[in-house]
Amino acid sequence: MLYIALLHYPVLNKEGKVVATAIANMDIHDIARTAKTFGVEKFYVINPLEAQRRLAGQIVSHWREGYGAAYNPSRKEAFKKVEIKSSLEDVLTEITAVHDGKPQIIVTGANFQGELLTCADLREALKRNHLPYLIIFGTGSGIAQEVVDQADHRLEPVRGKDGYNHLPVRSAVAVILDRVVEI
Amino acid sequence: MLYIALLHYPVLNKEGKVVATAIANMDIHDIARTAKTFGVEKFYVINPLEAQRRLAGQIVSHWREGYGAAYNPSRKEAFKKVEIKSSLEDVLTEITAVHDGKPQIIVTGANFQGELLTCADLREALKRNHLPYLIIFGTGSGIAQEVVDQADHRLEPVRGKDGYNHLPVRSAVAVILDRVVEI
Numbered sequence: 001m002l003y004i005a006l007l008h009y010p011v012l013n014k015e016g017k018v019v020a021t022a023i024a025n026m027d028i029h030d031i032a033r034t035a036k037t038f039g040v041e042k043f044y045v046i047n048p049l050e051a052q053r054r055l056a057g058q059i060v061s062h063w064r065e066g067y068g069a070a071y072n073p074s075r076k077e078a079f080k081k082v083e084i085k086s087s088l089e090d091v092l093t094e095i096t097a098v099h100d101g102k103p104q105i106i107v108t109g110a111n112f113q114g115e116l117l118t119c120a121d122l123r124e125a126l127k128r129n130h131l132p133y134l135i136i137f138g139t140g141s142g143i144a145q146e147v148v149d150q151a152d153h154r155l156e157p158v159r160g161k162d163g164y165n166h167l168p169v170r171s172a173v174a175v176i177l178d179r180v181v182e183i
Numbered sequence: 184m185l186y187i188a189l190l191h192y193p194v195l196n197k198e199g200k201v202v203a204t205a206i207a208n209m210d211i212h213d214i215a216r217t218a219k220t221f222g223v224e225k226f227y228v229i230n231p232l233e234a235q236r237r238l239a240g241q242i243v244s245h246w247r248e249g250y251g252a253a254y255n256p257s258r259k260e261a262f263k264k265v266e267i268k269s270s271l272e273d274v275l276t277e278i279t280a281v282h283d284g285k286p287q288i289i290v291t292g293a294n295f296q297g298e299l300l301t302c303a304d305l306r307e308a309l310k311r312n313h314l315p316y317l318i319i320f321g322t323g324s325g326i327a328q329e330v331v332d333q334a335d336h337r338l339e340p341v342r343g344k345d346g347y348n349h350l351p352v353r354s355a356v357a358v359i360l361d362r363v364v365e366i
Contacts, residue, residue: 030353074347170213
């Protein structure tokens, strides 16, 4: 049982300043369609700012129940996967309630090094058991350190040629789901 | 030697009307970064409309030589891969001149059925030899039939769960390159 989340937590940038990331319309569209393609249970959009969540909620409603639902039924199917939450804790509470157990938390990052979970191992784990897994993707400068610290595993990044590691998060989600999900 | 192209040829829609697709800013950004990640030689953006090519050219220049090049050097590296062309013929002429031989043309499509080239076979072919290959991706309703007809191979599509086949082209490019390229 695989869940994914896109985290918009404020993080420190290179200069040590706090930066929040905004919810991008294209992230919701692309990742919702990718989540539907690979049979993900739910795609959580996590943002602590109420105004950001309200905006994202309007986009989701348009495609799930509004004009967009009739205009593009396949988009409607994809948007049924989307849930907007204010914190990771809320997401964990929801998944835990559904499965009567906490999900394994897996974080992703383009710069991860050291001991990492491989996509092949995660694929095997997902095939073998029906426990919930949550893969968290970051935006902007990546996932806040306190979230990385509470994860069960760090996933191996998509390694680019000549060390180039600037894949868009939308594309990274697609590649990683293709690697870990058996359709 | 792998090249990719995003084709914006006018095609017929379900009602039989001719529709042209516009160049989307996000397509150029995402696919350029994905092409750079997977070591693709060049990413051709093909559009027959001069106004569309001019707009795309301004975006590319901004990130390759303009303010964006200094602001975001990794984006500059990705945009070096982008070439804007008015027709597939121009792309084939350019690749043929560089390699002294015509590329193998591979078309993609979410609805392809029948005898298809597998990603595993293409991966082997790319490893084995250094001949040029060109993978063509479509926009809107897909690739124009006359282009499909002149291709050497049709590539197997990314198959989604329960037959869902509405992956964004940006995500499909990422998944397919990850499947066929050995970094």
